[in-house]
Amino acid sequence: MKRNVELVVISDVHLGTYGCKAKELLRYLNSIQPKTLVLNGDIIDIWQFKKSYFPKPHLKVIKKILSLATKNTEVYYITGNHDEMFRKFTDFELGKLKVCNKICLNIDQKKTWIFHGDVFDASVQHSKWIAKLGGKGYDLLIVINNVVNWFLEKMGREKYSFSKKIKNNVKKAVKYIGDFELTASELAIDNHYDYVVCGHIHQPQIREVINKKGSCTYLNSGDWIENLTALEYHDKEWKIFYYDDHKDSLKDDEAEEITDMDHSELLKIVTNFS
Numbered sequence: 001m002k003r004n005v006e007l008v009v010i011s012d013v014h015l016g017t018y019g020c021k022a023k024e025l026l027r028y029l030n031s032i033q034p035k036t037l038v039l040n041g042d043i044i045d046i047w048q049f050k051k052s053y054f055p056k057p058h059l060k061v062i063k064k065i066l067s068l069a070t071k072n073t074e075v076y077y078i079t080g081n082h083d084e085m086f087r088k089f090t091d092f093e094l095g096k097l098k099v100c101n102k103i104c105l106n107i108d109q110k111k112t113w114i115f116h117g118d119v120f121d122a123s124v125q126h127s128k129w130i131a132k133l134g135g136k137g138y139d140l141l142i143v144i145n146n147v148v149n150w151f152l153e154k155m156g157r158e159k160y161s162f163s164k165k166i167k168n169n170v171k172k173a174v175k176y177i178g179d180f181e182l183t184a185s186e187l188a189i190d191n192h193y194d195y196v197v198c199g200h201i202h203q204p205q206i207r208e209v210i211n212k213k214g215s216c217t218y219l220n221s222g223d224w225i226e227n228l229t230a231l232e233y234h235d236k237e238w239k240i241f242y243y244d245d246h247k248d249s250l251k252d253d254e255a256e257e258i259t260d261m262d263h264s265e266l267l268k269i270v271t272n273f274s
Helices: 022-031 056-069 084-089 124-131 136-154 162-169 171-190 243-249 263-271
Strands: 003-010 032-040 074-078 097-100 102-107 110-115 195-198 205-211 214-220 229-234 237-242
Touching: 003 102, 022 032, 022 056, 022 243, 032 056, 032 110, 032 195, 056 074, 056 097, 074 102, 074 110, 171 195, 171 205, 171 214, 205 237, 237 243
Parallel strands: 003 032, 032 074, 074 097, 110 195, 195 214
Antiparallel strands: 003 229, 102 110, 205 214, 229 237
């Protein structure tokens, strides 16, 4: 039985990289029936797109999203830095799928501003660790981490995240995350938004921010590399969905098998090339 959800926001899936948890995301998408689905950037990692690596589960995620857009779900594809080439298709619409750089929604009479967040990166030099998320260095780190976690699970021990350890202990990374959240929130307050929703920094979060000018709720959808999280809004309440907390109740995809597709066909689908 699918759960009805008014609004779902996912970001930083990085399809086309080894770190992407496409199977897990597909299980999640198959478990819900969202009225609106917002793909908040870095869904397909064009930076790291490899002709030799785009496996069937990654294709199935794309097929599922397109399927939702042809039925009863409003789908917004907001561009991020890893899929910035899609910005040339801004305002493109296919059925209920819309490509945009940001969206402003009115949710239960509350102004909601949704964008990826890479606009806050003044330069790559000032935030190299975040600019490389989904890139070769980060991808290799995730692959090594997956091998280590496989051994840890076999030994009955808890999983360990290398990159979370780095983010939580490197002062520049901690400061960047804090500055990012504060900047987004202050801009939202200045522009009288009740909610500001971002991705980009792979840090799931819901928190109230208050300053002298007012207040807003800052939200971040996290990622589908490590945290495996989504934002859900339903019955006038925001929640963070953590895949690991629900994985035992989610079934594997039992839908029809996607036919094999070469990469020129894939590119036509994801970029509207013809």
